[in-house]
Amino acid sequence: MPKYKMLINARDFDQLRVAIINEKGLLEQIDFESMNNTSNLGNIYKATITAIEPSLQATFVDYGGNRHGFLPFNEIHSRYFTTNDRRAPLHERFKIGQEVIVQIAREEIGLKGAYMTSYLSLPGQYLVMMPLTSKVGISRKISSHEDRQHLRNVLEQITVPDGMGYIIRTAGLGKTREQIQRDLNILTTTWRELESRAATRPSPTMLYREDDVVTRTIRDYFNEDISEILVDDNEVFQTISNYFKKILPSYAHIVRQYRGKQPLFAKYNLDEQVERIFTQKIQLPSGGSIVIEQTEALVVIDVNSGKTAEGDLESTAFKANCEAAEEIARQLRLRDLGGLVVIDFIDLKDKRNSHEVEQRLREALKADKARITISGLSRFGLLEMSRQRINTSKEVRHYVDCPVCNGTGRFKSMELQALDLLRRIKLYVYNGTVKELKVSVSEPLTLHLLNERRTELMELENRYNTKVVLQTRPGRNMPPHFEVARRPQQEEKDNMVMPAPLSLSTMAASMSEQDINQQKDYREEKLEGLEKMTFEELRTQDIPTPQDIPPYDRFNFSVRVMLMKRHGLYEDRMEEFKEAVRKKIMGANYNTKGKSGSEQTAPERPRQRDSQPQGRRDHRRRDDSRNYRQNEPSDESKSQGGDGERDGQRSYAMAGGRSSRGRGRGRGRGRGRSHRN
Numbered sequence: 242m243p244k245y246k247m248l249i250n251a252r253d254f255d256q257l258r259v260a261i262i263n264e265k266g267l268l269e270q271i272d273f274e275s276m277n278n279t280s281n282l283g284n285i286y287k288a289t290i291t292a293i294e295p296s297l298q299a300t301f302v303d304y305g306g307n308r309h310g311f312l313p314f315n316e317i318h319s320r321y322f323t324t325n326d327r328r329a330p331l332h333e334r335f336k337i338g339q340e341v342i343v344q345i346a347r348e349e350i351g352l353k354g355a356y357m358t359s360y361l362s363l364p365g366q367y368l369v370m371m372p373l374t375s376k377v378g379i380s381r382k383i384s385s386h387e388d389r390q391h392l393r394n395v396l397e398q399i400t401v402p403d404g405m406g407y408i409i410r411t412a413g414l415g416k417t418r419e420q421i422q423r424d425l426n427i428l429t430t431t432w433r434e435l436e437s438r439a440a441t442r443p444s445p446t447m448l449y450r451e452d453d454v455v456t457r458t459i460r461d462y463f464n465e466d467i468s469e470i471l472v473d474d475n476e477v478f479q480t481i482s483n484y485f486k487k488i489l490p491s492y493a494h495i496v497r498q499y500r501g502k503q504p505l506f507a508k509y510n511l512d513e514q515v516e517r518i519f520t521q522k523i524q525l526p527s528g529g530s531i532v533i534e535q536t537e538a539l540v541v542i543d544v545n546s547g548k549t550a551e552g553d554l555e556s557t558a559f560k561a562n563c564e565a566a567e568e569i570a571r572q573l574r575l576r577d578l579g580g581l582v583v584i585d586f587i588d589l590k591d592k593r594n595s596h597e598v599e600q601r602l603r604e605a606l607k608a609d610k611a612r613i614t615i616s617g618l619s620r621f622g623l624l625e626m627s628r629q630r631i632n633t634s635k636e637v638r639h640y641v642d643c644p645v646c647n648g649t650g651r652f653k654s655m656e657l658q659a660l661d662l663l664r665r666i667k668l669y670v671y672n673g674t675v676k677e678l679k680v681s682v683s684e685p686l687t688l689h690l691l692n693e694r695r696t697e698l699m700e701l702e703n704r705y706n707t708k709v710v711l712q713t714r715p716g717r718n719m720p721p722h723f724e725v726a727r728r729p730q731q732e733e734k735d736n737m738v739m740p741a742p743l744s745l746s747t748m749a750a751s752m753s754e755q756d757i758n759q760q761k762d763y764r765e766e767k768l769e770g771l772e773k774m775t776f777e778e779l780r781t782q783d784i785p786t787p788q789d790i791p792p793y794d795r796f797n798f799s800v801r802v803m804l805m806k807r808h809g810l811y812e813d814r815m816e817e818f819k820e821a822v823r824k825k826i827m828g829a830n831y832n833t834k835g836k837s838g839s840e841q842t843a844p845e846r847p848r849q850r851d852s853q854p855q856g857r858r859d860h861r862r863r864d865d866s867r868n869y870r871q872n873e874p875s876d877e878s879k880s881q882g883g884d885g886e887r888d889g890q891r892s893y894a895m896a897g898g899r900s901s902r903g904r905g906r907g908r909g910r911g912r913g914r915s916h917r918n
Contacts, residue, residue, distance in 0.1 A: 244468040245269065249455055249481070250505050251474035259458040260511055261467070268514040269608075270462055271575055274454035281306070282632055283451035285344045285361060285435065287444045295332040301354070302343060305445035308354035312343060316358040318373050340444045348633045351537070363428050363449075366460055366488050367413035367421050370428040376406040382607075383411055395421060402429055412464060424488070456484060461610060463489070473499040518575050519636060523568060529561035531568060535636060539581040542569055546587055555594070558587040562598040570605030579611065579630025588622045599624065655689045662686070662721055663697055669725060670705040678707060679724040681714040686721075 250258040261270040274280060288304035290312075300317070301309040314331045321341050322334040335341075347356035363370040379392050392409055398418045401407065407428075413421055431449070438448050452460065455477060459470075472478040478498045485493040499505050506512050517523065523531050528547025533540065544565040546557055569584060584602075589595045595618050602624070606613050611629035618624050632638075646652045653661070662682065669678055682690070690698065690711060698709055714722065 245466050246509075247458070247463070247467050247470045248505055248509060248511070249470065249472045249474075249477060251455070251472065251477040253504070257454050257477075258506065259455055260506070260515075261458075261462060262509060262511070266509060268511060268575065269571070270458070271511075271515060271518065272454050272458055280348065280451070280454075280632060281345050281355070282348050283345065283364070284447060285342065285449035287439050287442060287446050287448055288341055288343050288357070289444045290335060290337055290339045290341060293332050293335070293337060295330070298331070300335070302341065302357060303445050304343060304355075304357070305447070306349065306355060308349060308352075310343065310345070310355045310357040311353075312341070312357040312359070316346075316360060317341070318359040320373065321359065342439055342448065347630055350633055350637065363431055364410075364460065365424040365428045366410075367416055367424045368407045368409055368428060370425065370432065371406045371408070372404075372432045374406045375404055377401070378406075378408045380408060380411050383414060388414055399425060401425065405429070405432075427488075455481065459484065463492075468495065470496045471499045471505060472496065473505045518572075519640065523572065525561060525564040525568060527557075527560050527564055529564065531565050531572075533572060533576070533578075535578065535634060539583055540578050542582065542584045544584070544586050555590055558589055559591075559594045559598070562586045562589065562594075563601050566598055566602035567605045570602060570609065573606075573628055574609055576636065577632045577634045579628050579632075579634070582626045582628055584624045584626070586618065586622050586624060655685060656693075658686055659689050659694050662690070663694065663701070665721070665723075666698075666701060666709060667705075669723060670701065670707045670709075673705055673707075674727050675705070675707050675725055676728045677710060677726040679710045679712055679726075681712045681722040681724075683719050684713045687711050687713050 244264050246262050248260045248262065250260075256273055256275040258271070258273040260268060260272075263269050286304040288302040288310065290300050291303045291309055292301040294300065298315075299311055299313040302312050304310050317335065321339065323336055323339070324334055341359055342361065343357040343359050344361050345355045346358045349355050360374065361372055363372070377396060379389050379396075383389055383392070392413065395416075395418050396409065399422050407425065409421070413424075435448050438446075442448070451457065459481070470481065472481055475498065478496070482493060482496050485496055501508060506515075521532055521534060523533070525531065525547065530545045530547065532543045532545065534542075544562060546561045565584075565586065572578070573582070586595075586598060589598070599615075599618055603615060606615070609628070611631050613626060613628050615626040616624065643650075643652075662680070666678060666680065669675055698711075701707070702709055
């Protein structure tokens with residue numbers, strides 16, 4: 242029989258670590274627990290039913306945890322039924338607010354609450370006591386007919402309190418009646434104390450806490466194959482010695498205190514083996530490997546072949562599969578992996594080899610304390626199995642998701658990170674209220690932005706009149722951090738970001754006939770205000786808010802002036818700018834050749850059809866002509882042309898000249914005649 246050692250490390254800080262190694266120094270079992278991260282599995286609580294869900298066939302109970310516990314109907318003992326009517330639906334047999342005593346059968350995992358049961362059990366060294374049932378049984382792991390018959394004879398001699406039951410564990414095999422009776426008496430005393438606390442304490446409250454990791458490991462894993470127990474802490478050594486003297490007096494001599502200067506786990510080279518528990522890839526002796534990946538739904542294990550001395554592929558695959566079968570059984574124990582497990586073995590052509598691999602796995606799993614169900618190998622080389630989830634996996638308990646990749650193991654490329662960051666910067670500064678934006682990013686991303694995306698950063702600064710400051714923060718792929726310095730209220734108003742300026746042609750075509758009709762009463766006021774403004778007044782004029790801009794004049798002159806200021810236009814372009822504003826306000830019939838004031842041309846009046854020269858038709862649309870006729874000058878103005886001259890002077894005023902405003906609608910260079918474009 243192989244001999245094992247149990248090593249208990251309690252000297253280092255506030256963490257307890259318990260390991261079992263075989264005679265080769267290979268880690269067979271490991272568990273650790275800190276004062277800030279204790280397990281709740283097996284704890285018993287007085288709880289209150291908070292919700293009944295017939296669709297889930299379950300209730301939810303408040304036991305004082307982070308989330309309400311999940312208590313299925315079939316896990317509720319009949320002692321909590323509020324009616325004796327067996328024909329009543331299950332969800333009507335108990336009520337909200339009812340108090341129940343429950344035990345955690347499975348701890349919280351992610352967003353799932355703890356799985357609860359009201360069928361309580363108290364584990365001992367040789368027995369598992371079930372105080373709410375009268376059944377007596379023997380562990381299914383004891384398969385020998387002779388051993389089971391011997392235990393039945395021993396159990397018949399044990400005195401059991403009324404209404405209580407128990408199951409004898411594999412550790413009870415070969416024990417005397419007195420040893421088993423003493424263990425049962427200790428469990429009975431524990432239950433009586435628990436009942437007393439339940440009668441006096443309010444809900445929710447804890448009634449019983451499972452043993453600490455050291456006592457639990459000794460209780461669950463100690464057997465006659467363990468030849469030595471080494472403890473590196475004096476206080477823990479005294480506690481374990483007293484436990485053995487009380488429960489296992491014949492084995493008290495194997496408990497020893499370790500007094501070496503070198504750390505206990507380092508002496509047996511365990512720290513490196515513990516670290517490998519949290520890696521995905523495990524190397525096999527032949528050069529192959531297994532890759533273990535835990536997902537939300539199941540655990541996936543892939544077996545890969547490596548370089549071996551075997552000559553053919555079948556032998557190579559068979560050897561790798563056999564090594565993988567033994568290592569997988571060990572890793573499932575070490576990592577506390579439970580639930581559905583799917584193993585992708587290397588394909589084998591020989592059915593006998595496939596059967597041998599399956600048998601190797603079954604044999605290796607016999608050392609596991611958890612209940613395991615195995616299916617045969619499929620034709621695709623997949624083997625499905627389920628393992629009882631005794632504890633939350635060590636990876637879930639002791640690791641957190643990466644803030645960069647969110648647990649996927651991958652993160653964005655540098656190019657995609659840069660583009661995403663530029664979009665986020667734009668979201669901060671687009672409304673013109675940000676004076677300075679400090680962005681803290683990783684050093685690689687900072688270098689990428691400055692070397693590859695400097696132009697885009699400068700465009701954002703110029704367009705939105707802001708300053709973007711890049712700062713380097715520790716970490717290769719840490720998420721960015723933003724610090725915003727906003728403008729004072731008045732400065733914010735002056736620097737409001739408006740739409741990009743339209744070209745003159747786009748501006749003229751942006752208004753429909755309906756827009757022109759709507760602005761009839763509005764245009765005169767705009768023209769008068771525009772004439773009276775000097776260039777400096779236009780430069781300093783406040784921009785109206787979008788609510789102040791009429792819907793038929795979205796791009797009015799004050800907005801355009803500020804846009805000109807924003808984009809750095811100079812005074813020599815003001816003339817063209819004013820003319821463009823006039824053209825927009827006057828409507829689609831206004832045209833200009835871009836000449837000086839005396840040479841500005843007016844939109845031609847539509848002539849009478851009988852006076853039009855042969856072959857010369859007005860090229861403008863009829864709707865424009867009709868719109869123009871509404872404001873057609875009188876016959877006197879046509880014959881004299883005086884008002885036309887004054888209107889020409891008004892056109893000069895629009896271009897920056899000084900002139901009085903006329904009332905006519907015609908324009909021309911000479912008196913009494915109009916000029917055609």
